[in-house]
Amino acid sequence: MAEEKKGRKNGDEESEIIVKAATNLEKEFKEHSVAEFFKKNKQMLGLYGKVRTLTMVVHEYVTNSLDACEETGILPNIDVKLDELGEEYYEITVTDNGPGVSKENVGKAFGKLLAGTKFHRMMQSRGQQGIGASGCTMLGQMTTGKPSKIISGKEGQKPFALEMVIDPKNNEPKISNYKELEKTFRGTSVQAKFKGVLYRDSDQGPLEYLKRTAIANPHAQLSFRDPMGQKFVFKRTHNTLPERPEEIKPHPKGTTVDDVLSYCKTTKGRTVSTFLTNDFDRMGAKGIEEIKKKVHFDMNKDPKTLTWEEAEEIVKAFKSIDFIAPSTDALRPIGEEQINKSLQSIVQPEFLTVLTRKPSVYAGGYPFQVEIAIAYGGSAGRKTGEQTQMEIMRFANRVPLLFDAGNCALTKAVQTIEWKRYDIKDPENSPVTVFINFISVHIPYTGAGKQAIADEEEVLEEIRLALMQTGRKAGIYISHKRREAENQQKRLMFYKYIPEICKAISTITKVSEDTLKKNMEKMVLTKLKLEEQQDAKQRAETEKVLAADENSFIVEQKPEKKKEETGKGKK
Amino acid sequence: MSEKEGKRKSKTVEKVSPKEIADRIKKTADSIATQINKQEDPEFITMQRGKSNVVWDEKKGYLGLGEKEITRTFLNIAHARKFMQTSMIMAKTREYLEHNKTASIREIYYELKHTVADTKENTFEGQDESDPIIVDLEHSVDTIREKLNLHANPKGTLYGDITLLDRMHHNDKFNAAKLGRGGWSIMSRVEPEEIEIVDSNAEYLLVCETEAIFERLIEEGYPKANKCILIGTGGQAARGARRLIHRVHNELDLPTIVFTDGDPYGWYIYSVIKQGSMALAAHSEFMSVPDAKYVGMTIDDVKEYKLEAVTERMSEGDIKRAKEMMAYPWFQNKEWQSQLQKALDQKIRIEQQALANKRLDFVATKYLPEKIKNKIFLP
Numbered sequence: 001m002a003e004e005k006k007g008r009k010n011g012d013e014e015s016e017i018i019v020k021a022a023t024n025l026e027k028e029f030k031e032h033s034v035a036e037f038f039k040k041n042k043q044m045l046g047l048y049g050k051v052r053t054l055t056m057v058v059h060e061y062v063t064n065s066l067d068a069c070e071e072t073g074i075l076p077n078i079d080v081k082l083d084e085l086g087e088e089y090y091e092i093t094v095t096d097n098g099p100g101v102s103k104e105n106v107g108k109a110f111g112k113l114l115a116g117t118k119f120h121r122m123m124q125s126r127g128q129q130g131i132g133a134s135g136c137t138m139l140g141q142m143t144t145g146k147p148s149k150i151i152s153g154k155e156g157q158k159p160f161a162l163e164m165v166i167d168p169k170n171n172e173p174k175i176s177n178y179k180e181l182e183k184t185f186r187g188t189s190v191q192a193k194f195k196g197v198l199y200r201d202s203d204q205g206p207l208e209y210l211k212r213t214a215i216a217n218p219h220a221q222l223s224f225r226d227p228m229g230q231k232f233v234f235k236r237t238h239n240t241l242p243e244r245p246e247e248i249k250p251h252p253k254g255t256t257v258d259d260v261l262s263y264c265k266t267t268k269g270r271t272v273s274t275f276l277t278n279d280f281d282r283m284g285a286k287g288i289e290e291i292k293k294k295v296h297f298d299m300n301k302d303p304k305t306l307t308w309e310e311a312e313e314i315v316k317a318f319k320s321i322d323f324i325a326p327s328t329d330a331l332r333p334i335g336e337e338q339i340n341k342s343l344q345s346i347v348q349p350e351f352l353t354v355l356t357r358k359p360s361v362y363a364g365g366y367p368f369q370v371e372i373a374i375a376y377g378g379s380a381g382r383k384t385g386e387q388t389q390m391e392i393m394r395f396a397n398r399v400p401l402l403f404d405a406g407n408c409a410l411t412k413a414v415q416t417i418e419w420k421r422y423d424i425k426d427p428e429n430s431p432v433t434v435f436i437n438f439i440s441v442h443i444p445y446t447g448a449g450k451q452a453i454a455d456e457e458e459v460l461e462e463i464r465l466a467l468m469q470t471g472r473k474a475g476i477y478i479s480h481k482r483r484e485a486e487n488q489q490k491r492l493m494f495y496k497y498i499p500e501i502c503k504a505i506s507t508i509t510k511v512s513e514d515t516l517k518k519n520m521e522k523m524v525l526t527k528l529k530l531e532e533q534q535d536a537k538q539r540a541e542t543e544k545v546l547a548a549d550e551n552s553f554i555v556e557q558k559p560e561k562k563k564e565e566t567g568k569g570k571k
Numbered sequence: 572m573s574e575k576e577g578k579r580k581s582k583t584v585e586k587v588s589p590k591e592i593a594d595r596i597k598k599t600a601d602s603i604a605t606q607i608n609k610q611e612d613p614e615f616i617t618m619q620r621g622k623s624n625v626v627w628d629e630k631k632g633y634l635g636l637g638e639k640e641i642t643r644t645f646l647n648i649a650h651a652r653k654f655m656q657t658s659m660i661m662a663k664t665r666e667y668l669e670h671n672k673t674a675s676i677r678e679i680y681y682e683l684k685h686t687v688a689d690t691k692e693n694t695f696e697g698q699d700e701s702d703p704i705i706v707d708l709e710h711s712v713d714t715i716r717e718k719l720n721l722h723a724n725p726k727g728t729l730y731g732d733i734t735l736l737d738r739m740h741h742n743d744k745f746n747a748a749k750l751g752r753g754g755w756s757i758m759s760r761v762e763p764e765e766i767e768i769v770d771s772n773a774e775y776l777l778v779c780e781t782e783a784i785f786e787r788l789i790e791e792g793y794p795k796a797n798k799c800i801l802i803g804t805g806g807q808a809a810r811g812a813r814r815l816i817h818r819v820h821n822e823l824d825l826p827t828i829v830f831t832d833g834d835p836y837g838w839y840i841y842s843v844i845k846q847g848s849m850a851l852a853a854h855s856e857f858m859s860v861p862d863a864k865y866v867g868m869t870i871d872d873v874k875e876y877k878l879e880a881v882t883e884r885m886s887e888g889d890i891k892r893a894k895e896m897m898a899y900p901w902f903q904n905k906e907w908q909s910q911l912q913k914a915l916d917q918k919i920r921i922e923q924q925a926l927a928n929k930r931l932d933f934v935a936t937k938y939l940p941e942k943i944k945n946k947i948f949l950p
Contacts, residue, residue, distance in 0.1 A: 501654065504661060520607055
């Protein structure tokens with residue numbers, strides 16, 4: 001510290017400097033409105049990379065639409081269109097069949113940054129990737145100077161159209177060109193322009209994002225028109241909306257000091273004891289008794305007066321006390337049948353195995369659940385030129401994670417699996433798609449970009465178990481298939497030499513060439529059949545061993561349902 | 572084993588007629604056809620070759636092939652293609668024998684090369700695929716390539732007072748001293764039914780490694796002056812040259828003296844002429860000359876003839892080769908062990924042509940006559 005080095009300033013002078021600095025900061029903060037903050041912190045909000053930014057925009061609009069539909073019980077139909085207006089200049093139009101927004105609320109939905117945060121809700125939700133739909137409005141006007149156009153209509157009301165920008169100084173929407181429309185329309189359509197973004201048909205582009213969103217949301221129908229005019233439709237494969245997730249109280253084990261202090265502000269409890277009892281999961285009289293013993297302040301004080309140090313004591317006490325694991329009822333998996341259908345429809349593999357594991361808990365306080373699918377053959381895997389390599393589709397609460405794969409626990413879990421054991425000898429060169437949906441009321445992202453999940457031990461282990469369980473089934477299919485192919489290859493390999501041999505031997509011996517040929521072919525078939533029988537015997541034994549192996553380390557095992565289905569026999 | 576041995580050694584190779592070889596091929600094919608029609612996996616049996624099946628026959632003085640056989644079966648993924656190739660070579664060589672035709676091993680390769688029906692592969696992708704199959708067949712029917720009417724590229728030259736008769740070419744009769752300085756190009760097939768050795772007035776056969784020395788000796792009139800037949804091998808002796816050396820030595824009962832460069836490579840050329848090679852161990856009986864003697868160059872010559880200034884340094888390869896050779900059973904005599912050890916100690920080699928350092932005619936007028944007269948040989 002510079003002041004310390006100078007060593008001359010007394011305490012008063014120091015505090016004076018600090019006060020001055022704080023005042024300046026406050027002033028600056030006021031001048032730089034939230035919108036300004038946004039402008040300066042694009043990186044932190046995940047808005048870096050031209051391709052990534054465009055994908056992010058698509059995500060914000062689509063998530064908005066999905067949430068709106070689900071909250072009002074509508075099966076979502078979402079249409080996304082991209083037009084290239086110039087170099088790194090695009091217009092995006094997203095239209096849904098949702099409930100529509102009222103004129104009163106449209107500003108809040110599209111024109112006010114960081115409004116309506118859901119930050120402290122313990123609930124399984126898609127969550128913002130950082131900027132929300134209002135952020136898109138802001139980004140659009142910042143890069144093009146153009147407003148966003150919104151058309152919205154509610155059931156039984158006249159739809160309206162308007163244009164909107166955000167006033168960056170006071171973070172308020174500015175609406176223009178409002179007019180009512182003489183047609184019937186229910187839903188919301190937003191159209192915005194962006195510069196400095198780029199469309200790519202890549203793993204991280206909007207098409208891949210929508211495809212994966214469709215896979216994880218079988219109840220939604222998504223369509224997309226890319227800038228080249230190509231149309232893609234991902235059909236709805238499940239006609240029932242997922243059950244709404246429940247909000248649960250935070251479990252003491254996953255709580256930080258900051259959390260405690262922010263819950264204090266909204267609690268209805270009048271004493272710290274009632275606050276803790278009311279606002280935390282699994283907090284009973286016994287828990288309160290124990291906390292009382294461990295803290296050095298009066299638990300009857302008003303929670304709103306809790307200091308940082310006191311909150312720290314509470315969290316410390318939480319850590320040392322045993323609580324019942326959190327309830328896992330709030331989790332809403334996609335479901336095996338639903339994943340099965342959507343993957344069949346969208347990935348079109350030859351073989352598919354799906355598993356939804358039972359809920360579990362990580363870090364002592366957060367319930368989570370894992371869904372895994374392994375798709376093999378057909379259009380599974382990622383095509384890179386001539387090769388097809390293993391593709392990992394990561395999802396957090398149904399939201400596709402397209403970036404930061406290397407840092408993500410889901411990727412790491414896949415990498416720790418010995419795929420050779422499941423007859424996937426060379427994952428870099430196999431038509432395999434691994435689907436992983438991680439569900440939790442609180443996703444442990446590694447950073448603000450929210451694209452990678454931290455490697456919590458329980459999470460990694462749970463995913464690994466699920467991968468092994470599904471991998472085993474896939475392995476049985478793949479090895480069977482490989483054997484079939486090998487047999488076929490072997491037969492051809494012998495067959496192709498038969499004519500030349502018979503011709504030569506017949507020339508020397510005058511024995512009928514045809515007879516020789518027939519006998520040689522029979523000989524080959526007999527041999528291969530014999531080998532196959534031996535193989536089958538061996539396979540049966542291997543499977544027995546595998547089954548025994550499974551019991552030895554998988555504790556919670558779902559009853560096996562018949563889920564595998566062989567596709568249409570594509571080559 | 573004794574039964575097989577009996578079959579194999581029943582007749583010396585030289586006395587077997589083309590008809591009999593053709594019959595042996597047919598017998599093998601008959602057995603294959605019978606197996607096929609019984610729906611049994613057909614077999615083709617040949618001798619295992621290479622170091623692991625080479626034995627040093629001290630009594631006979633040459634390398635021989637051991638008794639290890641290999642069986643090639645069709646229903647083995649690794650063998651199937653070779654099985655096809657073997658049948659094709661069998662049919663083709665039998666055709667040559669029946670029609671009294673000969674072909675080079677390159678020609679038979681081209682004659683048989685075509686696309687296997689409904690595939691993208693050829694019956695033979697290169698001559699390196701057909702050559703080993705030919706050797707397989709030689710061993711399987713207990714004969715040599717020449718008896719299958721096949722031959723490799725000719726190499727080696729003959730000069731001197733020896734009369735030959737070419738039965739395949741108007742029964743031409745010629746003396747190898749009267750064909751000009753170039754002598755007679757040794758054909759790759761010099762079997763008695765093609766080339767007959769009529770007579771000779773020579774007193775010994777001198778085999779030399781380099782064509783340059785061969786020409787030097789002719790230019791100096793050495794063969795005439797010393798009553799010898801001269802064969803130049805031009806490096807490692809080819810099959811035709813080895814066969815001819817063997818025949819001249821045995822049919823004319825002439826001592827055979829070998830003259831090579833004084834280095835591991837040259838000494839190995841001598842050992843192949845004398846004791847046979849590992850690659851053709853099975854054919855040593857009718858290709859080697861166990862009585863052959865070695866005249867030079869030796870490391871001792873360096874001191875004897877004051878050639879210190881014209882030695883060359885041994886290369887890493889030479890050193891490695893010398894060490895290997897010291898371990899071969901047929902180099903286990905004190906003379907050769909000492910020769911190799913001296914080379915290794917001094918790390919030198921001495922070429923035949925280094926003798927030109929004295930005078931061009933030194934090799935013809937002094938070195939060879941003196942050493943041969945005084946019988947200064949290595950065994």
